[in-house]
Amino acid sequence: MKALRFGLQARFLVGMGLTLAVVFALLALVLQRQSMMQREVDGLAREAMQGMAADALSRRGEAMVEQLADSLTNPLYFSDLDTIGITVRAASRQPDVAYVLVYDSGGNIVHDGTYDIAAYGQPMTDPLARAAANSDHLLTQWSQRVVDVSEAISIGNERIGGVRVGYSLADIRASEERAAGNLNSRLQELGRRHMGWFVLLLATLAAVCVAIAWYVQRTLVKPIRQLADAANAIGVGNYDAKRLVSARQDEVGDLVRAFSDMNDSIARHDRDVRRMAYTDALTGLTNRLAFRESLDHRLMMLRGAGRQLALLFADIDDFKRVNDTLGHEAGDEVLVQFANRIRGAVERMGGDEALLARFGGDEFVILIQNGDVRAAATQLAEALVKELGQPLVVEGRQVFLGTSIGITLFPEDASGATALMKNGDIAMYQAKVAGKNCYRFYSRAMDQAVERRVHMEQELRGAWERGELSLVYQPILSLADNRIVGAEALLRWQHPDLGSIAPSVFIDVAEQSGLIESIGPRVLRAACMAASHWPVDPITQEAPFVAVNVSPRQLRSGDLPEEVASCLRDTGLPASRLHLELTETAVISDEAHASALLAKLHRTGVKVWLDDFGTGFSGLSHLRRVPVDGVKIDRSFIADMQRDPDDLALTTAIIAMAHSLGITVVAEGVEKEAQFDILRARGCDLAQGYWMGYPMSASEFEQLLV
Structure with a gap:
């Protein structure tokens, strides 16, 4: 036989029955306290739910848009509408996504996820379009109906377009309104049910009234305040706060347990999003964002320590021909095989502190900082040129490629991350100019070569x-x-x-x-x-x-x-x-x-x-x-x-x-x-x-x- 549940409603009925004779003189005060408590609970609940939903949606949108921007850089640059369409449609199937738009540098639609792309080449005309098209950085905009997250897509210093993801606020607001409405209606229902009891308890002693107020504070307001504090912690990204636990078998206990389960779910989602944001989906390597953060941190630790650091920029030679002739699936297979070969060489020769990342497309970056980094970089580059020059077997065919590697040193060539990465790109480009499938160290003369090209x-x-x-x-x-x-x-x-x-x-x-x-x-x-x-x-x-x-x-x-x-x-x-x-x-x-x-x-x-x-x-x-x-x-x-x-x-x-x-x-x-x-x-x-x-x-x- 199922045990009887001594719920919140029963507790209030018992409490009101005991205090019927002592609260007559304090009716006005009790009613005012009840009204204030209802407004406070409703406000705290709404604030907690809105803040949590808004922050989670913003984080989710920004992570998705950054990933889409990285994934769409090469397809947008080469006008690969098929790959853009596949990526856009995959993103459009995400929950609450109202639209995904890819646009060119002029703000004209390149792809909207449809198969016929009826809007291709047409300008974006919605109220949020102009700000999104003109923004050079990650931009989140709110309207009455959607949250629009956009980011520009650039190659080098050239902006080639951007991507926008719109999340519908209708379902989120409806859920918020339902939850707030349910909580408010429950509180109002409780208030109405107990109103008659309060009227009958006008003569109850003041001491009993104080005891009931304390009891309500302890069993209802305090747990809700704890929930609000926990929601605020989630709102600022603190998912490691102490987990709320309740053994109560009433509505508040159910709410505390449900909130704790929701906190665990959001924390898992945040870890997944961070993993997606910092990891290359194809090769499993560190991506550009995570590499840049690690590089900034290491440079800060190395400044003034008298230690060196080397960056190797490796770019596959003639990789575009693989995509153009064998298809993008074969190109992905080539990238995976290249990544595995580079990973093996770095593990053997790069040292314990080496870091390998894929910067997107066919470019890989290696960071080494053990011992004599110039000698280590030379040895690793020679090994990579040799190993990556060996044929790959893709779809039963041998593919002969190679790699051009540019090497730059800290602090010899530059002291900042941005300058180091620019120098590595320049050195890698000079390796390609020198005939490809080789490596070159950065030198000041290379800057002059770039200047001559610009001139x-x-x-x-x-x-x-x-x-x-x-x-x-x-x-x-x-x-x-x-x-x-x-x-x-x-x-x-x-x-x-x-x-x-x-x-x-x-x-x-x-x-x-x-x-x-x-x-x-x-x-x-x-x-x-x-x-x-x-x-x-x-x-x-x-x-x-x-x-x-x-x-x-x-x-x-x-x-x-x-x-x-x-x-x-x-x-x-x-x-x-x-x-x-x-x-x-x-x-x-x-x-x-x-x-x-x-x-x-x-x-x-x-x-x-x-x-x-x-x-x-x-x-x-x-x-x-x-x-x-x-x-x-x-x-x-x-x-x-x-x-x-x-x-x-x-x-x-x-x-x-x-x-x-x-x-x-x-x-x-x-x-x-x-x-x-x-x-x-x-x-x-x-x-x-x-x-x-x-x-x-x-x-x-x-x-x-x-």
């Missing part, structure tokens, strides 16, 4: 308007009859102070800075204008075509078909005489997008060639899925074709396979007559190179055609 970017701005940039044209011959059938337009930069700057230098600067997006259309228009004046061949009754290189940035923008149509319309050049050259990796990096753009170009009559063919990961299978008219065999195969049987076999295979698909084959870099003869014997269609003609001005090329 070159500044000089490149406006170079076209100042007349420093010009086009030259290299003839393209038909191997069948040695006839000039076209020319490739090549960009040159003659700086008034620096002289002639190699295209391999300034084109790379233009690509990375985004200037190519303004230079590219001008090059296209100038080449079309020049070609429109070339004379018709009296034998074939055809004028030579012009081939123009197209940047991957121009291809990704999606405006290329409209730009081409505008140039052809304004210059009067027939579409069949314009050949656009795109690199193989630019096309296969987003094959679906590229195929749609190339198909649109084909409908206008423009021809498309794949440049540097054979150097990418794609293989000839992509030629069946991407609508191209021609391929240009990379000059590296042509140069060694006479000495290397493999290059000759590969060149022959490319020609045969392309012809089987009805695709024209162009060989570039032909510098010897023997190369020309071999290519003609193998059935190659067209060729260009110094043996047939150097790049020349438009007027010189036009004279060559006469």
Whole structure:
């Protein structure tokens, strides 16, 4: 048989029955005390619940947004809408999440979690959007309906967009109102039930009244105050406060036990959030945030102690090609294998105080501070270059990559964390410039190299308007009859102070800075204008075509078909005489997008060639899925074709396979007559190179055609 429960209501009934004869003279005081107690309980309960809910929601939102910002950096930079969509939809399924928006640097929506992204490219118009789009840091905004948490997404100093997460306040406020309403109604119900008893107890002794007040204070107000204090402790993040315990078998006991269970749950959630905030989800390594906090702490401890510290910045070489060709799942597998190899090397050689972190993407950072850190860093870097240069097996295929490592020392190179990390990035970049798969220590001269690059970017701005940039044209011959059938337009930069700057230098600067997006259309228009004046061949009754290189940035923008149509319309050049050259990796990096753009170009009559063919990961299978008219065999195969049987076999295979698909084959870099003869014997269609003609001005090329 279930034992009878001596609950709170029964205790009040018994107490009121005992004090019926002694509280008549103190009715007004008792009623006033009861009213004050009800308001105090209601206020404390509301304050505790609101503060706890608001703080928990803010912490949860900030942790989620920071994690989303790290996860979306690379997909947003490369406009990878599929990966962005997967990440956004996963976040949208979290409890209380009303929306997740990813936007670009202009505040326009990039993804909203839907599959059709109907709002793509549209500006965010809600009242909180402007502050979120303009903020460079983590921002939490409250409205009547939602809590909006946003954070900017940047690469280096360049802000590329941001992410917003909105949490609905409706359910939270409804829960608060229900809880407060239930508590208030219980107190009011108790007050109404006991009102009649208080009226009958007007004659009770004052001493008994005092005893009842003390009893109520002890059994009800005191426990609730304890709950309020515990809620305030939770509100400031103190989850280790003394746990409330109650053996009472009444409503207050139930409330105390429920509150203690809720405290344990919030503490577990906080630990999980902290683990997510400080750990890289893919590799399990320390992430950027936790590494930076640890670095700041260690630098503070080392200052004035005469000890050194070394940072190694390791970046996987050509990792983007893995994602572009094998897919992001294969890329994740490569990152995991790299992380495991680096972890093993650090455990063997880094010392007890070594710390390994993944900074996002394909960049890893190692901190060592044991012994002679320069010698230890050198030894570890050599081991990493060797081990990470070994092939990886991914999806049954061998993948050969490498790593470029930059090393910086404290306090020799810098005394602050920000400067050290910048120096490590600079040294790592210099390792890539030096040929990749190697390591470099930071030096002051590297800062000068970076300054020169920044200066070159500044000089490149406006170079076209100042007349420093010009086009030259290299003839393209038909191997069948040695006839000039076209020319490739090549960009040159003659700086008034620096002289002639190699295209391999300034084109790379233009690509990375985004200037190519303004230079590219001008090059296209100038080449079309020049070609429109070339004379018709009296034998074939055809004028030579012009081939123009197209940047991957121009291809990704999606405006290329409209730009081409505008140039052809304004210059009067027939579409069949314009050949656009795109690199193989630019096309296969987003094959679906590229195929749609190339198909649109084909409908206008423009021809498309794949440049540097054979150097990418794609293989000839992509030629069946991407609508191209021609391929240009990379000059590296042509140069060694006479000495290397493999290059000759590969060149022959490319020609045969392309012809089987009805695709024209162009060989570039032909510098010897023997190369020309071999290519003609193998059935190659067209060729260009110094043996047939150097790049020349438009007027010189036009004279060559006469």
